[in-house]
Amino acid sequence: MDAIRGHIRSAGSTRKDRGPISADESYREVLEQAVIENLHAGETRVLEMIARGNSLPEVLDALTRFIETQADGIHCSMSFVDAEFRIRPTSAPTLPSEYNGKLDGVPIFPYIGPCGMAAYLKQQVTSENIEADYRWSDGFRSLTRQHGLKACCSTPILDSRGSVVGTFAIYLERPCAPTAHHLGLIEMAARLAGIAIERQLKEERLHLYAEVISRSTEAIRISDCNDRIAEQNAAHRELFGLTDEEIKAKTSAMIFGEEQSVRVLAVLNEDDQFNGELLATIKGQPRLIDVSAFAVKNHDKKTVCYVALSRDVTEKWQAEKALKDSHAALESLVAQRTLALQQALDESKRAQDELRRSEAFLAEGQNLSRSGNFSWIVATDEIRWSEQLYRIFEFEPGTRVTLDLIGSRVHPEDLTLMYDMVAKARGASSDFEYAQRLLMPDGSIKHLHLAAHANRDREGRLEYIGAVQDVTQRRLSEESLAKARSELTKIARITSLGVLTASIAHEVNQPLSGIITNASTCLRMLSADSPNLEGARETARRTIRDGNRASDVIARLRTLHSKKDLEPEVTDLNEAAREVTSLSLSELHRNRVILRQEFTENLPPVMADRIQLQQVILNLLRNASDAMRTVEDRPRELLIQTERDEGNQVRLSVKDVGVGFPPQAMDKLFEAFFTTKSDGMGIGLSISRSIIEAHHGRLWAIANPGPGATFSFAIPCQLGGFARTETGRDRIHQATDAA
Amino acid sequence: MDALGTGAHCLVMRSDQGSSAAERPLVSVVDDDESVRESLPDLLREFGLAARAFSSAEEFLSSDCIGETRCLILDIAMPKMSGLELYAALRDRSQGIPVIFITAQTDEKVQARMLEQGAAGFLLKPFSDTDLLAAVNTALGAD
Numbered sequence: 001m002d003a004i005r006g007h008i009r010s011a012g013s014t015r016k017d018r019g020p021i022s023a024d025e026s027y028r029e030v031l032e033q034a035v036i037e038n039l040h041a042g043e044t045r046v047l048e049m050i051a052r053g054n055s056l057p058e059v060l061d062a063l064t065r066f067i068e069t070q071a072d073g074i075h076c077s078m079s080f081v082d083a084e085f086r087i088r089p090t091s092a093p094t095l096p097s098e099y100n101g102k103l104d105g106v107p108i109f110p111y112i113g114p115c116g117m118a119a120y121l122k123q124q125v126t127s128e129n130i131e132a133d134y135r136w137s138d139g140f141r142s143l144t145r146q147h148g149l150k151a152c153c154s155t156p157i158l159d160s161r162g163s164v165v166g167t168f169a170i171y172l173e174r175p176c177a178p179t180a181h182h183l184g185l186i187e188m189a190a191r192l193a194g195i196a197i198e199r200q201l202k203e204e205r206l207h208l209y210a211e212v213i214s215r216s217t218e219a220i221r222i223s224d225c226n227d228r229i230a231e232q233n234a235a236h237r238e239l240f241g242l243t244d245e246e247i248k249a250k251t252s253a254m255i256f257g258e259e260q261s262v263r264v265l266a267v268l269n270e271d272d273q274f275n276g277e278l279l280a281t282i283k284g285q286p287r288l289i290d291v292s293a294f295a296v297k298n299h300d301k302k303t304v305c306y307v308a309l310s311r312d313v314t315e316k317w318q319a320e321k322a323l324k325d326s327h328a329a330l331e332s333l334v335a336q337r338t339l340a341l342q343q344a345l346d347e348s349k350r351a352q353d354e355l356r357r358s359e360a361f362l363a364e365g366q367n368l369s370r371s372g373n374f375s376w377i378v379a380t381d382e383i384r385w386s387e388q389l390y391r392i393f394e395f396e397p398g399t400r401v402t403l404d405l406i407g408s409r410v411h412p413e414d415l416t417l418m419y420d421m422v423a424k425a426r427g428a429s430s431d432f433e434y435a436q437r438l439l440m441p442d443g444s445i446k447h448l449h450l451a452a453h454a455n456r457d458r459e460g461r462l463e464y465i466g467a468v469q470d471v472t473q474r475r476l477s478e479e480s481l482a483k484a485r486s487e488l489t490k491i492a493r494i495t496s497l498g499v500l501t502a503s504i505a506h507e508v509n510q511p512l513s514g515i516i517t518n519a520s521t522c523l524r525m526l527s528a529d530s531p532n533l534e535g536a537r538e539t540a541r542r543t544i545r546d547g548n549r550a551s552d553v554i555a556r557l558r559t560l561h562s563k564k565d566l567e568p569e570v571t572d573l574n575e576a577a578r579e580v581t582s583l584s585l586s587e588l589h590r591n592r593v594i595l596r597q598e599f600t601e602n603l604p605p606v607m608a609d610r611i612q613l614q615q616v617i618l619n620l621l622r623n624a625s626d627a628m629r630t631v632e633d634r635p636r637e638l639l640i641q642t643e644r645d646e647g648n649q650v651r652l653s654v655k656d657v658g659v660g661f662p663p664q665a666m667d668k669l670f671e672a673f674f675t676t677k678s679d680g681m682g683i684g685l686s687i688s689r690s691i692i693e694a695h696h697g698r699l700w701a702i703a704n705p706g707p708g709a710t711f712s713f714a715i716p717c718q719l720g721g722f723a724r725t726e727t728g729r730d731r732i733h734q735a736t737d738a739a
Numbered sequence: 740m741d742a743l744g745t746g747a748h749c750l751v752m753r754s755d756q757g758s759s760a761a762e763r764p765l766v767s768v769v770d771d772d773e774s775v776r777e778s779l780p781d782l783l784r785e786f787g788l789a790a791r792a793f794s795s796a797e798e799f800l801s802s803d804c805i806g807e808t809r810c811l812i813l814d815i816a817m818p819k820m821s822g823l824e825l826y827a828a829l830r831d832r833s834q835g836i837p838v839i840f841i842t843a844q845t846d847e848k849v850q851a852r853m854l855e856q857g858a859a860g861f862l863l864k865p866f867s868d869t870d871l872l873a874a875v876n877t878a879l880g881a882d
Binding site: 511513517521525538 | 774843865
């Protein structure tokens with residue numbers, strides 16, 4: 001327009017003076033004014049179209065048509081330049097469509113046609129005579145020739161940044177240079193088209209951005225400077241579960257809480273952006289939202305709006321939390337396992353220590369008890385010994401043990417026994433136990449006791465595991481004990497012999513005394529002036545009687561001493577007692593004693609010196625008989641009894657109905673020098689007691705409930721040995737207690 | 740005229756000398772042994788003594804001979820009251836009868852004890868008539 005104006009003005013300025021304007025000049029001025037106004041109106045119309053938002057094709061079409069109305073014989077062509085720098089004719093109302101079609105997609109290139117060159121050079125390009133213009137391609141010239149286009153003027157359309165967005169060209173039907181008017185039109189068209197296109201592009205970009213926001217999987221919201229949410233995309237709707245109406249009623253504070261929101265806004269205002277995780281309650285559930293927000297400011301640096309991108313990282317948070325928990329759990333598990341492992345290790349160590357200790361104990365125990373262990377795998381004769389066993393056999397520990405090695409130590413007399421046991425053990429598979437002797441290199445003898453237990457080892461082979469004990473000490477002890485016992489028994493016998501001697505002496509003294517007294521009397525009687533023959537006879541008789549008594553005692557003594565050593569034999573008490581009673585019957589009858597015998601049948605036998613026991617029984621019978629000497633008012637019953645006694649013993653009792661004895665005399669009864677007998681026959685109670693005690697038994701007396709006393713002895717059945725006698729006093733006390 | 744030829748000095752009159760029974764000192768014998776009770780009094784009578792025998796200390800104590808008894812011959816070992824106990828009992832009664840103990844005890848300690856207790860003598864069984872006579876004489880002489 002300006003160009004036109006400028007041209008008109010320059011045309012006018014050739015007149016030096018303004019003299020009177022001719023009619024042509026005023027017409028031309030009016031015409032020029034009309035043209036200018038027309039152009040102006042057209043421009044306005046197009047601008048309005050642009051402002052109103054008419055589509056680009058509409059606008060460009062209107063523009064092109066308008067331009068064509070402003071000059072004769074011109075054809076306009078509006079083209080875009082696309083992203084690939086190709087011409088895209090968009091509006092050419094008066095050009096045939098074939099023409100446009102041919103040009104469509106032609107790359108910008110200077111030497112095809114003026115539009116291409118214009119776009120390429122970003123300059124206006126004029127071609128006054130297309131046909132003769134060899135700048136253009138044949139194809140283009142032929143095309144233009146075909147459609148009667150002779151001249152062209154093309155202008156690039158630029159956007160606000162100066163980039164080529166299109167071209168605008170005027171074609172003329174005559175070869176000529178474009179007029180000023182033409183140029184003006186071109187300029188206007190290019191300018192308006194640029195605006196329109198620019199606007200279109202802007203629209204398209206906006207539309208693109210809107211589409212991006214809309215389609216984004218990121219939840220995006222836009223809130224105004226008052227934090228009121230203006231827009232949300234679908235993803236945001238999805239995430240927060242609020243419709244567009246609902247969201248528009250909210251501020252971010254309502255979603256994230258006052259505290260968080262305040263914090264965010266503070267940061268936004270400070271840094272223009274915020275990145276962080278916020279807690280929100282969505283659909284009733286607490287969720288963690290990762291928020292990236294920024295402020296959009298205008299030229300005055302005032303915030304226009306806030307844009308926020310939200311991502312639900314709850315899962316991530318939960319996953320992280322779960323991972324953390326899982327880690328913690330794992331760590332705890334590991335710690336537990338480590339602890340357990342440590343404990344197990346400690347246990348194991350403790351167990352090992354225990355094992356070591358018990359092994360030490362075992363070794364110690366074996367050492368102390370002189371016992372050792374062995375194992376013997378029968379199939380291979382593989383023998384293993386514990387250390388102690390090596391010591392017992394006196395071999396170097398670690399020496400390979402074979403049966404022959406063992407045999408080399410075994411006492412020759414026991415060798416067959418050993419091999420027999422070995423053979424038996426091979427055959428059977430049962431536990432065995434036996435004793436054998438060893439003959440050591442130094443000639444000493446060891447007594448061994450062996451016990452073995454049959455086993456199957458891991459491979460199922462027969463294996464004996466056993467223990468061997470050196471019982472030499474024990475054997476020796478037993479032997480010395482036996483010897484000591486025998487010594488003591490001898491001493492006991494000697495002691496009782498002392499007692500016996502005293503008793504015999506006493507027994508003999510009685511008749512001796514009588515002999516001497518009576519004989520003395522006899523002599524005196526005979527030597528009297530008138531001899532007392534009757535008296536002499538009596539005293540002589542007494543003398544003989546006493547002499548007989550004395551010889552009886554001697555006879556007893558002989559019988560007693562004919563058995564030097566106690567020779568125990570299996571004795572039936574009943575039988576022994578019967579022998580005594582049958583021998584004594586005549587004597588008892590002479591004393592008017594009625595004998596009753598109650599012998600328990602099948603009494604278990606005793607190991608006893610038969611004669612000695614019979615001595616005792618005789619003693620008891622005689623004592624009983626003596627005790628009843630003065631009994632006149634009742635039958636002189638003498639009961640002899642045998643029975644089993646508790647503790648695997650047999651008892652013999654002799655019961656009389658005689659004078660008995662008072663309790664205080666009990667102590668004296670068994671004393672060596674005490675006797676109630678007027679005639680000392682047989683052996684005293686103290687000797688009887690010694691005999692019984694040598695048989696491991698006891699002899700005691702009790703006063704009967706009625707008249708008389710019962711004397712009893714009890715001895716064990718099948719006695720193995722003889723006890724040494726304790727002092728007589730102790731025994732008496734015991735008997736008293738028993739009684 | 741000692742037909743025995745023992746040379747024992749005999750204080751005692753012979754029984755056939757016609758002394759009255761009352762003039763003969765009474766010797767009481769206490770012994771549970773029957774043969775002693777049989778033989779000893781006879782021998783004593785041959786010595787010209789009167790003799791009585793008792794089978795126990797209790798019997799003697801309950802008899803009427805205590806006052807008459809000029810000499811007591813006691814067996815130590817007796818059932819119930821022993822000779823020693825009888826002696827003690829008599830002493831308590833202030834009846835100082837000379838006592839001769841018959842004992843089988845050879846223990847010197849016991850013998851010493853007997854003498855301490857005031858026994859006039861003791862006889863060890865078996866004793867000869869000479870020992871008996873000597874002891875009785877001592878006992879009666881001590882009176």
